Amino acid sequence: MPVDESQLDLLALDQALEELASFDPQQCRIVEAKFFGGLSIEETAEVIGVSPATVKREWALAKAWLFRELS
């Protein structure tokens, strides 16, 4: 079930992110930079100090995990 953007529960997302940070702080930073900071993949890579390919991969997994948590 896709989550409607307008109904995104920011509070729940915030909590889920805290959980994510507990076992994968880097993924949490990537989500923060990309989603809350509105940065692109390349910009995120620059900020976090990893390659864009890594950001892409990590983002995909983080997004999958968060999506599952929030669904």
Place this chain on the structure above:
Amino acid sequence: MKPERWAQIKPIFHAAAERPADERAAFIRSECNGDESLAVEIESLLAAHDQAGSFIEAFPSDETTVAFEDLPIEPLIGQQIGPYKVIKMIGRGGMGEVYLAQDGRLGRKVALKLLPAQFTALGERVRRFEQEARSASSLNHPNIITVHDIGEIEGRRYLVTEYVEGKTLRQRMESAPQQRVELSEALEVATQVVTALAAAHEAGIVHRDIKPENIMLRPDGLVKVLDFGLAKLTEPAAPAIGTEASAIGRASTESGVVMGTPRYMSPEQARGQRVDARTDIWSLGVLLYEMASGRPPFEGTTADVLSMILHREPPSLLLYSSDMPAELERIVTKTLRKDREERYQVVKDLALDLKSLKQRMEFEAELERSTPPEERSAARRGVASGGRAAARAGAVTDEGAAARAGAVTDEGAAQTGGARERHTPSSAEYIAGEIRRHKQGVGLTAAVVLALIVAAGAFLFSHRAPALTEKDTILVADFVNTTGDAVFDGTLKQGLAVQLAQSPFLNIFPETRVRQTLRLMNRAPEERVTKDVAREICQRQGVKAYLAGSISSLGSNYVITLEGINAQSGEEMAREQVEATSKEGVLKALSQAATRLREGLGESLQSIQKFDTPLEVTTSSLEALKAFSLGREQELAGKFLESIPFFQRAVEIDPNFAAAWLWLSIQYSNTNQPELAAQYVEKAFALRDRVSEYEKLRISMFYYDNVTGEVDKAIETQELFKRSYPRDHSGPGNLSHLNPQIGQFEKAVAEAQEAIHINPSVFAYHTNLMEAFIRLNRFAEAEEVCAQAMGQKLDGTNFHAGLYEIAFVRGDAAAMQQQLDWAKGRPDEYAAVDWQTETAAFAGHYRRSQDFSRRAVDAAVHGNAKEVAAQYTAEAALRSAAFGQCQQAKAPVAQALALERSKASLTRGALALALCGEAGQAQSIIDELTKRYPKDTLINSLWLPTIRAAVETNRNNPAGAIQLLETAKRYEGVGEFWPQTLRGHAYLRVRAGAEARSEFQKILDHRGYATISALYPLAHLGLARAAAMTGDAATARTAYQNFLALWKDADPDLPVLQEAKREYETVK
């Protein structure tokens, strides 16, 4: 989710995501290796991944903020202010009100601080405050409160910060018995505050208002510092040019801003001078004082407090409790220097002192808890060096009891001077208007009182200058013995040296340097140091004074005289004379005289009380001390083997002579007999409570290093030693030996340089420095170290080993040959044969490397270095495994273990077996290692995980291998490239090309870690395969070429070479 579980999931998820959807299920099953729940988890995530669509790809459009109309000052409870709903008031004060509020957007609780209305009118300053609050918050430091938002509502500025549940430090102190928190808690809180300040100061931000009300303690122990930059708001806009009268006048018209107590104010704040980071250091000192004693250092009316801040010293902390550490008193006193130039200059230095005090207290507590490990003694065998680095090391040089170094300059001061903090250019002038306001009632009388106090203070605190300062060095001359009884020869000097070494105040000129100076004076190094000779040495070396002692008979009594003499003027600085009624009483009398002499030379009573273990506790036997001093004599002449019988004699006479057990142990270590070394240091460790603090720390360090293998603990102990005896060269010297063992090469460089600076005569410090430079790829600097040391006539195998490595990296065959020639005919020539073994293997000359290895092993066996022979044999097995020659790996492992079951042979042997799929045999060695070395840092955190990872790789469980290797990460600088190689292979197995590539790249980037390792050329091959996997054909091609170039003359039948050639064809 557990991080370990997540680490298993990640590589498989990434690899699966790159595959077509219909292949994933099968791929996951095979990778998960029967772990059904892991497979299900990954599939579920992949399903979520496919469904997620545009989830969190874009931030939802801006919410409309709730508008608000009139905003009453209070009550605000229940009101909505922007996105914040006010829940309750949690405090109010001169800086406005603080509310607990709910942030409607994220649903989190926040603290909302409304500043008083008049601040809004301050315009520019508010802007500056905001800037500062933001920049402090942007430091994103766990001990600094996070500022979420700053804004203005209806004419009032507000500040939204994270909401911290817990108490303020003020509340905590009020609830403690006698307002005093436990010392350990006080240090913990102070340390965390200092960490926050260090980060802020680094960024150019000064807090200016450190006080218990601004420090929050969370129930979980985390400390948060609040209100960075807030104090700046009260700074006047105009520069500080007002007179006292105009300041008071101005204050009376600006009555809106009320500051709290001036108790935490620094003298410069009280004077209205410019404020810098050192103000925070002062305030922290006040805080520490108050936490430790339950009383503020300056108490009374505001005017009283101000005058005390400016002119009076607070009562000594030692008055409050008998177990107050003298070191805490020293630290606090240094933070509370009126003149900020005399305080800690940077908060980092304060942090270091607090940390080492904390460690020392914890360490002492632990020493009290732990029981002497006698029961474990002789059962343990082969507690030896953990591999190549340690086999070469031998930094366990020592000046022993007389080892207090002659610091040419004050190390601490020199460092501090270089690292001055940045001054905040924006820091405005500060007039303490709000303080002076409180003085109105007191008027001019205060000035008169002040003047009186100053005069009284000057009277009270003037006393004669001490004879010596902490920067001076002192030489101990030989005793004059007119009793005719030879037992006193050398013995009393040794006793005096032991007795004085425990003083952190006295710096005794090291015995090694005495001998070196005698050589420079064209005298024999073992010549007696008479008064005249002592004076000449002092003058040559800039030593301030010397101690001369004598013993004579008076009837049946003995008279001992000690004199401290200024080497320049020849004047007597201190003199003690004691009488002993019997021979047995001589040591006790000497001990008492030495203690009194320390006082006469200017050491403080606190220091003497704290560091005063009487000599007769160290050993009560004059004969034992005599044997000990003869042993030291041999040892100082470099005759390690010859010294052993003397130390043995000393412990035979007095089995409780801990220092003698330690020296015996050190000599066994120096002569490459680590098992015996370990056995004897256990004896010393069991007796450590009988010795001075100085000896106790040395024994403990040596014990952790050689018996339990707890390198972390050894380093901790040694750092404590260094803090207590900062001018003793063995402090940094032994740290330069310990740090490289766990891959801390940068630290090793710094410590070795410091040790050499204090005492350039110790060979091991130079080799430690050179080796650390090599590990860091700083080859030119390594060479330079070597050249300089050789210029001072210091030389040894370790230098030539290093020079060989450097020449090898540069491909300089002639220079390599020079080192081989140098080693020829030496007793440890086997080391040079081993260099050739490695060199051959590096080029893929497998068979030649096997030949060299056999020769090296034979030579080591003949040279009676069985442990070395065992290590070489195990390494040969490991090389065979690395080259895929498993049929030639198993027998050598058995041979190695038959020679010696040492740490090095067991770890390398087990790894070879694991790589060759002999999981059962590897496991039995793993069990042995686990049982014999339960606490050993490197065994448990590096070698066992690496061996287990090799087992898992062979069980086709690469994910498991990757997970196991996580633990090894911290120490992989000393893993001889095995953790990186195994991780790289595991990633290749799960087809995570990018990750594999980065592992092999790490090896190529850190060649210095193991310059001649055969895994280095193989890393080019790994990189080639990884790059090919990610489709980067160009990189793959170059990497294959690099590998094939290094292996151009390699044995052509090696399967790994043939495979590489075939693969290269496909990318060419």
